[in-house]
Each structure stands twice: as C-alpha cells, then as structure tokens.
Amino acid sequence: xxxxxxxxxxxxxxxxxxxxxxxxxxxxxxxxxxxxxxxxxxxxxxxxxxxxxxxxxxxxxxxxxxxxxxxxxxxxxxxxxxxxxxxxxxxxxxxxxxxxxxxxxxxxxxxxxxxxxxxxxxxxxxxxxxxxxxxxxxxxxxxxxxxxxxxxxxxxxxxxxxxxxxxxxxxxxxxxxxxxxxxxxxxxxxxxxxxxxxxxxxxxxxxxxxxxxxxxxxxxxxxxxxxxxxxxxxxxxxxxxxxxxxxxxxxxxxxxxxxxxxxxxxxxxxxxxxxx
Ligand code: FAD
Numbered sequence: 001x002x003x004x005x006x007x008x009x010x011x012x013x014x015x016x017x018x019x020x021x022x023x024x025x026x027x028x029x030x031x032x033x034x035x036x037x038x039x040x041x042x043x044x045x046x047x048x049x050x051x052x053x054x055x056x057x058x059x060x061x062x063x064x065x066x067x068x069x070x071x072x073x074x075x076x077x078x079x080x081x082x083x084x085x086x087x088x089x090x091x092x093x094x095x096x097x098x099x100x101x102x103x104x105x106x107x108x109x110x111x112x113x114x115x116x117x118x119x120x121x122x123x124x125x126x127x128x129x130x131x132x133x134x135x136x137x138x139x140x141x142x143x144x145x146x147x148x149x150x151x152x153x154x155x156x157x158x159x160x161x162x163x164x165x166x167x168x169x170x171x172x173x174x175x176x177x178x179x180x181x182x183x184x185x186x187x188x189x190x191x192x193x194x195x196x197x198x199x200x201x202x203x204x205x206x207x208x209x210x211x212x213x214x215x216x217x218x219x220x221x222x223x224x225x226x227x228x229x230x231x232x233x234x235x236x237x238x239x240x241x242x243x244x245x246x247x248x249x250x251x252x253x254x255x256x257x258x259x260x261x262x263x264x265x266x267x268x269x270x271x272x273x274x275x276x
Contacts, residue, residue, distance in 0.1 A: 004254055005035045005163075005190065005255030006032075007035055007036045007038060007165075007258070008037050009038045009039070009194075009260060010025070010038070010039050010040070010054060010260060011047075011262060012053070018262070022054065023057065024264075025263060026058055026063070028268060029260070029268060035255070036064035037064070038132075038257075039065065039066075041067060041068040041097070042099075043100060044072065044073035044109070048082060051068065052067060052089070055091065056089060064093065065091075066132070067091060068094065068097060069117070069121075070097045070098060070099025070117075071109065071111035071114065071116065071120075072109060073101055074109045075109060076111075079117065083125055086129075087125060092128060092129055092130060094131055095131075095132045095165065096117050096121060096131050097133070098112075098113055098117065113152065114152075114156055115158075118131055118160050118161050119159040119160065122159065130163070131161045132162065135164045135165075136212065137178035138167065138213055150187070154185055157188075164190070166178075166191060166192065166194045167194055167212070168196035168213050169193075169194075169213050170214065170216055170241075171214060171216060175253070179191050191254070192254055193248050195241060195245060195267075196213070196241075196259045197237060197241050197259075197270060198223070198234070199263065201233055205220075219240060222236055238270060242274060245270060
C-alpha cells in the first residue's frame with residue numbers, strides 16, 4: 001500500500017438530488033482507493049446532520065470517512081455532544097477547525113481558535129480520534145505577521161493534532177518553504193497539501209479572495225482570457241494542477257488532499273495523469 005495519504009473532501013449536499021450526485025461521486029472516487037474521504041462542517045454546526053449522514057453513508061460502503069468539526073459559534077456542550085455522536089458511530093478520524101462565521105455575524109460561542117478545540121477534544125476523548133488540522137502555506141487571511149502563522153499551527157499540534165492539511169495554493173515554493181519552517185519550529189506532523197482542481201474561474205477567484213490563496217498572475221491572465229470557454233479552462237487547469245501535484249510528490253509531500261467540490265471528474269483525471 002502507498003504510505004502516502006491521498007484523500008478527497010466533500011461538502012454535505014442540501015437537496016435529495018445533491019445527495020444522489022454525491023453518492024455517484026464518491027462511488028467513482030472510491031475505485032481509486034484513497035486513504036480516506038472527508039466532509040466539511042458548517043459554522044455553528046449548521047450542517048451537523050448532513051456531515052454525519054454523508055460520512056456514515058460512505059463508511060457503510062466500507063470506506064474510511066472523516067467528518068470535519070468546527071468550533072466557532074459553538075458551546076462546549078455542543079462540541080461535546082457532536083464528538084459523542086461521532087464516537088458512538090465508531091468514527092475515529094476527524095478534521096478539527098475553527099470555522100468561519102458568515103460575514104456580518106459577530107463571534108460568539110466558547111472557543112476562539114482551533115487549538116482550543118483540539119485541546120477540548122483530547123481532554124474529552126483522549127486518544128480516541130486521529131485529529132487533522134488546517135494550515136496555511138500562503139497565510140490565513142487574518143494572519144498579520146508570518147511568524148504568527150507558525151505559532152498558531154504549533155499550538156494546534158501541541159494540543160494534540162496528529163496531521164495537517166493545507167489550504168490550497170498554486171505556488172509550489174510556498175508549500176516547501178512553509179514545511180521547512182514548520183520543521184525548524186519543531187512541528188513534526190505530516191503536512192498534506194490541499195489541492196483545488198480548476199473547473200470554473202469566477203468561482204475559483206471568489207474562493208481564493210476569501211481564503212487568501214493566490215492565483216498567480218500568469219494563471220489569472222490565462223484563465224480570464226478563456227472567458228466562458230469551459231473546455232479550455234478545464235484543460236489548462238488540469239495541466240497546471242497535475243504539474244503542481246507532480247512537483248509536490250517529487251519533492252516529498254506526504255500525500256494530497258483534493259477539494260473536490262463534490263465532483264469526481266477533475267480529481268480523478270489528475271489522479272490518472274499522476275499514475276497513482
Ligand atoms: P485557527 O487555527 O484558529 O486559525 C485562525 C486564525 O487565527 C489564523 O490567522 C491564526 O494565525 C490565528 N490564530 C490562531 N490561534 C491564535 C491565537 N491564540 N491568538 C491569535 N491568533 C490566533 N471551515 C469550516 O467552516 N468548515 C470546514 O469543514 C472546514 N474545513 C476546512 C478544511 C481544511 C483542510 C482547511 C484548510 C480549511 C477548512 N475550513 C473549514 C476553513 C477554516 O475553518 C478557516 O480557514 C478558518 O478561518 C480558520 O480555521 P483554523 O482551524 O485554521 O483556525
């Protein structure tokens with residue numbers, strides 16, 4: 001078995017049609033034998049049911065699936081209840097995040113940062129869960145000074161995180177430099193690059209603006225120039241993202257985590273081109 005961790009991320013569908021589509025997606029991707037699937041979790045537990053349902057559906061078919069859990073706008077009791085639900089369903093792998101509130105809503109709840117969530121999980125459930133956390137090679141939008149990013153990351157690891165998945169990026173150097181700096185700071189956990197395939201430029205530009213991922217100028221200009229020509233956008237995106245993945249794996253990245261947006265085609269094509 002490949003020692004590297006390859007995984008696919010979904011979001012919980014809102015409609016019956018979305019659920020059916022997602023089922024087809026994970027069934028297609030399951031044939032590639034990833035290490036695990038994961039499913040996101042809305043701020044304040046807003047997708048609590050959909051996240052668990054999606055994960056249980058995938059697990060019932062015999063595949064590993066990890067629910068995310070976020071702590072923003074949540075009380076300790078809320079989080080404890082959700083952890084108990086995960087535990088009683090035999091789930092032992094989670095992705096722990098602070099989460100983001102929709103703009104306009106003030107922060108509320110009993111947790112401020114993800115390290116507090118990781119500490120809480122460990123204090124309530126000991127070693128039951130394998131915990132993944134997020135990290136940001138191109139810096140989180142709220143990070144003011146570069147050094148703060150590593151301090152925040154290290155706190156999560158010291159609180160008990162086992163591994164990390166990065167925000168997506170298209171600058172390969174940002175990842176390798178970040179990993180080097182993390183190692184120098186004494187962070188030893190695997191840091192798996194998050195990969196965003198490119199299928200739609202305006203959507204990508206919107207996400208990137210919100211999460212602080214840079215679309216390099218040369219890519220942006222090429223993508224903008226394709227206007228509504230989806231075929232060219234996808235063809236260019238596949239070339240660029242496959243090349244990025246190749247360089248990451250050749251440089252020693254311990255796996256890849258694909259943000260699928262509930263679509264199988266692009267991630268599966270990149271997988272095939274990589275010969276995984
Ligand atoms: P934190 O680690 O708490 O960091 C948030 C910011 O606060 C950073 O700028 C950090 O430097 C700073 N910071 C941390 N600790 C301190 C401190 N003690 N003092 C001062 N500053 C501090 N969002 C969801 O809502 N649901 C999901 O399912 C989800 N899944 C994700 C999966 C991955 C792999 C990634 C990369 C992101 C995901 N997100 C998800 C988005 C994530 O919730 C946001 O990026 C959020 O803004 C930060 O979450 P975090 O866990 O990294 O927070």
